[in-house]
Amino acid sequence: MRYFIELSYRGTAYHGWQTQANGVSVQTTLEAALSQRLQHPVYITGSGRTDAGVHARQQFAHFDREEPLALTDQLVYSLNCILPDDIAIRTIFPVRADDHARFSAISRYYHYYITRQKNVFEPGLTYHFRPELDVAQMNEACRILMQHRDFKSFSKVRANVSHFRCLLDFAYWERDADDRLTFHIKANRFLWGMVRTIVGTMLEIGQGRMNLDQFSQLIEARDRTVAGRAAPANGLYLVEVGYPAEVLAQRILFR
Known part of the structure; x- marks a missing residue:
């Protein structure tokens, strides 16, 4: 039988989602x-790989088991007692044998948080960036971004993928009452390092160091070396992984 796990984690202490030879991973x-x-030994497959230091408000993984599980609040509670404080399971639920945490997913949604004021109660959870930014210009860059499908310029150079095309649902910046900036971006898939490189490049635009024509040319160049530096990992959150309704049909949240 196959089961999905829904979980969240603070990525600060981990070398990313995927098992690493040289560090502790969430997996x-x-x-x-x-x-x-x-x-008994359990091996899991995640919906995607988050980098070292990246957080997840919602992540999914699946595992297979010969015998059915008694899916109770006590099971989830006991697992959360074993896990460290920075990883929490929300629920475990059965799925069909061919449902796959990665390949059945139809969308991923990320936030990136930037604060101008240092917050001692949230170390490692936002990017403290002091320069004033032109958010209107950064949102104009988002509109340009939405016109494209190939994002090779924002992918890490050694990304092992067959193509660099992604279908964006939306991309925009918003500022809240506490002067925190949040970048919202959702797509069917993301390339390795893509969101952080987009954010880093848009910070150049927000500071007036890159104009919108240059941004368009950068995307069309399909060359990672012309994009800005990647923003730090600590501001990035995977906030939602989307699946067809039938995959989540037996999902029950344990509070």
Whole structure:
């Protein structure tokens, strides 16, 4: 039988989602807790790989098991007691044998948070960036971004993918009452390092160091070396992974 796990995590202490030879990952930590609680080796597949230091408000993974699980609040509670404080399981639910955490997903939605004021209660959870930014100009850049499908210029150079096309649902910046900036972006898929590089490039636009014509030319160049530097990982959050309704049909949240 196949089961989906819905979880969240603070990525500060981890070398990303994927199992690493040289550091602790979210995947290996979760596998260890599941193996301990279920008393047999458990291996999981995530909906995608977040980089070192990136957080997730909503992430999904799946695992297979010969015997059916008793899906109770106690199971989720006991797993959360085993896991460290920076990883939390929301629910575990059965899916069909061919449902896949990565390949069945139809969208991913990210936030990137920037604060002008240092917040001692949220270290590692936002990007503290002091320069004043022209948000209107950054949103004009978002409108240009939405006109494109190939985002090779924003992908890490050694990305092992067959193509660089992504279908964006939206991309925009907003400023809240506390002067925090949030970048919203949603697409069917994202390239390795894509969101952080887009943010880093838009910070150049917001400071007047790059104009909109240059931004258009950058995208059309399909060359990572002409884009801005990637913004730090600590401001980036995976906030939603979308699936067809039938995949989530048996999802029950344990509060």
